[in-house]
Amino acid sequence: MTRARLLLLLALGAPVPAMAQGVIVAPHLVHVDHRLRSGQLILLNPGTRPVEVEVSTIFGYPGTDSAGRVVLVTEPEPGPDRPSAAGWIQAYPRRTTVPPGERQVVRLLARPPVALPDGEYWTRIVVAAREAPAPPAPADSAVEGVKIGLTLEVRTIIALIYRKGSVTGGVTASGLSARVRGDSLDFGVELARAGTGAWLGMLRAELRDSAGTVRARDSSQVAVYYPMAPRYRLPVAGLSPGRYRLRLVLDGERDDVPPETRLPHPAVRDSVEVMIP
Amino acid sequence: MSRPALAVLVSACLLAAAGRAEAQGRPLRLQGLQPLNFGDVLAGVPLHARRTDPARSGQFELRGTKDQDLMLQFALPDAMSGPGGASLRLRFDAGDAGYSATESITIQQAVDPRSPFTVRLPTNGKARLFLGGTVEPTADQRGGDYTATVTLTVAYLGV
Amino acid sequence: MRKFYLLALAALALPAAASAQSASGSIQARARVLGAITVSPVTTLDFGDFLSAGATKTVAPTDATSGEFAVAGDPGAQLLLTFDFPATLDNGLNQITLGASAWNVNVGATRAGSASLIAGGSDGANANSFLSAGGSLGVFVGGEATAAAGLPAGVYTGTVGLTAAYTGL
Numbered sequence: 001m002t003r004a005r006l007l008l009l010l011a012l013g014a015p016v017p018a019m020a021q022g023v024i025v026a027p028h029l030v031h032v033d034h035r036l037r038s039g040q041l042i043l044l045n046p047g048t049r050p051v052e053v054e055v056s057t058i059f060g061y062p063g064t065d066s067a068g069r070v071v072l073v074t075e076p077e078p079g080p081d082r083p084s085a086a087g088w089i090q091a092y093p094r095r096t097t098v099p100p101g102e103r104q105v106v107r108l109l110a111r112p113p114v115a116l117p118d119g120e121y122w123t124r125i126v127v128a129a130r131e132a133p134a135p136p137a138p139a140d141s142a143v144e145g146v147k148i149g150l151t152l153e154v155r156t157i158i159a160l161i162y163r164k165g166s167v168t169g170g171v172t173a174s175g176l177s178a179r180v181r182g183d184s185l186d187f188g189v190e191l192a193r194a195g196t197g198a199w200l201g202m203l204r205a206e207l208r209d210s211a212g213t214v215r216a217r218d219s220s221q222v223a224v225y226y227p228m229a230p231r232y233r234l235p236v237a238g239l240s241p242g243r244y245r246l247r248l249v250l251d252g253e254r255d256d257v258p259p260e261t262r263l264p265h266p267a268v269r270d271s272v273e274v275m276i277p
Numbered sequence: 278m279s280r281p282a283l284a285v286l287v288s289a290c291l292l293a294a295a296g297r298a299e300a301q302g303r304p305l306r307l308q309g310l311q312p313l314n315f316g317d318v319l320a321g322v323p324l325h326a327r328r329t330d331p332a333r334s335g336q337f338e339l340r341g342t343k344d345q346d347l348m349l350q351f352a353l354p355d356a357m358s359g360p361g362g363a364s365l366r367l368r369f370d371a372g373d374a375g376y377s378a379t380e381s382i383t384i385q386q387a388v389d390p391r392s393p394f395t396v397r398l399p400t401n402g403k404a405r406l407f408l409g410g411t412v413e414p415t416a417d418q419r420g421g422d423y424t425a426t427v428t429l430t431v432a433y434l435g436v
Numbered sequence: 437m438r439k440f441y442l443l444a445l446a447a448l449a450l451p452a453a454a455s456a457q458s459a460s461g462s463i464q465a466r467a468r469v470l471g472a473i474t475v476s477p478v479t480t481l482d483f484g485d486f487l488s489a490g491a492t493k494t495v496a497p498t499d500a501t502s503g504e505f506a507v508a509g510d511p512g513a514q515l516l517l518t519f520d521f522p523a524t525l526d527n528g529l530n531q532i533t534l535g536a537s538a539w540n541v542n543v544g545a546t547r548a549g550s551a552s553l554i555a556g557g558s559d560g561a562n563a564n565s566f567l568s569a570g571g572s573l574g575v576f577v578g579g580e581a582t583a584a585a586g587l588p589a590g591v592y593t594g595t596v597g598l599t600a601a602y603t604g605l
Contacts, residue, residue, distance in 0.1 A: 020477030026319050028509065029471065029605045042317060042470070062603040070564055070603045072516050124601070129475075151593070152477035153520075154505065157601035200605060221514060221604025255360055256420045256471040256510050256605075309463035319472045320571070323506070324510040335463045357465055365467060410465065417511050417571045418469050432458035 009092060023098060023129045025156045029200075030108060030125065032089075033158075033208055034164035041125065041158075045075075045098040050132040053098055055091035060124040060157070061085035061198075061225035065237040068188050068231025072157065074124065085121035085162045085210050086111050097132050118165025121199040122225065127156045143200045159223070162197060168196030169263020171201065171224050171250050176270045178246050183237035185216070185274060187246055192227040198264050199224040201252040207234055207274065208245050215239055221254065239276050247271040303342045303402060307327040307431050311336040313408055318365075321416035327373045328409035331382055335408035337429050338380075343402040345433055350393040359411070360421035366413040368426060375410075375411045380405040395434060473509035475600045483581040492582040494535075497542035497550060503577035504547070505598050511571040512596075514604050517553070518562035520597030521579070527592045534594070535580030542576045550576050564603065 005048040024044040032039040045051045059082060078084040092107045108125070130153045172194050178187035185207060193199055200223050212235035217232045234246075251267040313335030316365040318324050341347065350373065362405035375385030380400040385407055388394045398404055408427065481503035483493045495501050505514065521539050524531040538559040546551030553563045554576075560583050567573050575598065 005460075022474055022506075024319055024322065024472050024474040024508075026317070026470040026472035028602050030471050042319065042472075044319060044322060046474070047323070047476070061604075070514060070516065071562070072603060082460060126599075151595045151596040152480060152505075154475040155597065155599040156473050156475050157599060158473065158605040160601065179457045219512075221512070223605050225601070256513075258421075269482055287595055305457065305459040307459040307461035309461045312463050315465070315466040315467035318467045318469050320469055324467075335465065337461055337463065354465070357467060359469070365469065367465065408463075412467050414469055416508065417569075419511070420469050420471045423469065424465045427458055427461050428462045430458065430460040 004082045015174055022129065022154045022156075023053055025127050025158060027117065028158045029257065030160040031258070032108065032160065034110075034112070034116070034162065037112070037161065039108040041106040041108065041127070043096075043098055043104045043127065045100055045102055045105060046174055048100050050097050051129050052095070052097050052132045053104070054095045054128045056094070056126045056127060056128070057086040057089050057123045057160075058123065059086040059090070061122060063226060063229070064230050070228075072124070072183045075267050077182055077250075081120060083108065083121045084123060085112070086123040086161065088126075088214055089160060091125070102123050108160065111163070112162070115208070116164055118167070120167050121162040121164075122156050123160050123162075124199065125160050126226070127161045128160070129156075145167060146269045152232050156212045167197040167263060168195030168265075169199060169252070170265035171199040171268055173248065173250055173268050175229070176246070176272045178272055178274045180236060180263075180274070180276055183235060184233040185236045185246065185276075186231060187272075188229055188231035189248060189270070191222065191250075192223045192226065193224050194265065195263060199252075199263075199265075200252055200254060200257050201250055203230075203232075204251070205232065205234060208272040209240075209245060210243050213250050215244065221256075222250070236276060241276050244273065244274045244276055245271050246274050283401060288412040291314050302342070305347075305431055305433065306338075306340040308338045309429075310405075311335075312413075313427060314409055315412050317413055318414055320414050320418040320420070323410045323411055323413045328373055328385065328407040328410045329382055330409065333409070334382065335404040335427060336382075336411075337408075339398070339404045339406060339431060340432070341398050342433075343386050343398055343400045344410075345398050345402075346395055347431050347433050348383045348393055348395050349429060351408070352426040352430070354427065355388060357423035357425040359423035360419055362421040363421070363423070365418060366415075368411045368413060370411065375407040376378060377405045377407065382407060385419070389402045442519035450484075453485070463531055471510050473602065474507065475598060476506045477588070477598075478504040478506050481577055481579060481596065492580060494538070494580045495578040497540050497552075497576035497578040498547050499578060502547060503575070503596065505575040507567065507573040507575060507600055508551070509567050509602070511567060511569050513571075513602060514572070515565055515567065515568045516562055516601045516603050517543075517575065518560065518599040519554070519557065519577070520595070520599075522558045522596065523559065525581070525592035525594040529599055530588055530592070531584070532587070533582045533584070535582075538579065538580035540578045542578075544574055544576075545572070546574065547576050550560065550574065552605050
């Protein structure tokens with residue numbers, strides 16, 4: 001193998017110095033009111049090189065797979081029964097280059113269909129970022145023509161909720177079940193929207209012993225658009241054998257959802273008895 | 278003394294008193310016009326609002342007796358309060374305040390808001406003060422709305 | 437009546453109200469902290485030096501030469517991480533083959549302390565993970581590359597992609 005080839009292959013995988021080619025995308029949830037029909041994203045390039053950004057939309061929502069794992073379900077061509085805003089939310093600019101250290105505001109403008117019924121409409125916003133290509137080296141450059149060919153692209157997907165008129169909130173929980181597997185309590189619950197709007201809230205789980213003392217707890221952000229059946233785990237290693245009660249509370253107290261956009265509803269509670277062998 | 282004569286005397290004295298009050302200066306009036314509005318802030322990313330930013334800068338309107346020297350002092354918070362008792366660091370630097378005798382945001386005399394300072398009211402007795410600052414959210418800054426109160430006190434000098 | 441005169445004159449001699457000589461006013465300072473998410477490539481995956489044609493090099497996620505992404509956002513937020521892995525690095529018709537089901541991904545604060553997220557993954561592999569209490573997550577990528585015999589010099593290109601989606605919103 002020639003030296004040039006060795007150098008080339010070395011250069012191919014040469015580590016890029018520590019830097020941030022990505023962009024900061026904020027907020028991670030955009031609410032658009034039909035009366036204003038516009039929202040915005042802030043993109044910030046914290047790195048030292050320009051970043052090319054492309055903004056697009058796709059209809060999608062969190063769901064669960066057969067193992068209860070939360071996934072992002074995307075439907076590039078949603079049917080007419082789907083409350084998709086993906087086709088009528090436009091980003092301006094759609095493509096841009098953000099200089100290092102700079103911010104770029106991306107306007108999200110809505111052009112909904114005429115006579116859009118009251119309700120909530122959803123889309124995901126996809127922000128793809130890659131480092132802007134470096135200018136080609138001059139022909140008489142002292143550097144040999146060995147270039148790193150491996151590029152890294154990152155995409156961030158956030159949620160956009162569009163509301164028109166009156167929208168109701170809430171969630172229902174059913175089918176709470178729990179089973180000890182090894183040193184974990186594996187539990188699952190079936191969740192569905194109780195209102196016309198997506199439910200964005202917190203699922204809080206507590207495992208209490210027969211005296212009512214909390215022995216394990218955890219919480220998780222949950223977004224319910226369509227029926228889903230997530231599964232979770234609580235660590236139970238070291239707990240004495242016996243009867244316990246798993247209590248579940250679903251409420252809308254989330255710091256990352258602006259208070260003025262939350263759909264009020266009472267907390268939902270459920271519980272199930274658990275035997276730890 | 279007859280009652281009419283008494284009435285004349287009292288009226289003359291009241292008028293003299295009013296004149297004396299006028300000679301001591303128009304009452305100072307200080308009014309907050311616009312909040313210091315940092316707008317949307319990203320966790321972990323400091324944001325500086327310039328005193329020359331029409332949308333972001335805090336603004337006060339000042340009215341008083343023309344050509345009078347005034348002492349002004351800000352009471353500046355070092356943090357803003359937010360959801361669940363969260364605190365957002367707030368900082369003011371030497372050039373973060375400005376005094377404009379023309380009430381124009383583009384024509385300001387820079388002043389240090391961290392210390393008392395003196396200015397002279399112009400011939401029309403009107404002025405404006407502008408305030409900028411910097412918020413310093415931590416990387417895990419809790420999301421939500423944060424507020425704080427900035428107070429400005431002004432007094433005539435020499436009286 | 438004389439007492440009245442004296443009282444009236446005394447009242448007129450009082451100085452003007454002290455409040456006319458000073459004043460104060462207040463404004464609010466306001467800010468809204470937005471939830472944000474950042475996904476940044478930190479280092480590329482380095483397969484190092486191919487000493488002989490036809491050799492296969494493997495990089496583990498915990499190796500110093502593994503690829504690294506940094507994710508930052510709301511503390512404790514759940515993400516779905518989806519990876520686009522190239523099958524080859526290309527230079528025209530010439531290729532360096534990358535292991536199709538040999539991609540391994542770890543997550544954690546550091547390479548050494550990271551735990552397996554995806555083992556033997558291929559293009560499109562995805563998994564859930566959580567941002568730490570401090571709102572950060574390191575993602576470390578390892579893989580396998582084979583340089584065929586007689587590989588000519590040139591620029592070999594490929595793209596590795598990471599998509600991070602909040603699943604709690």
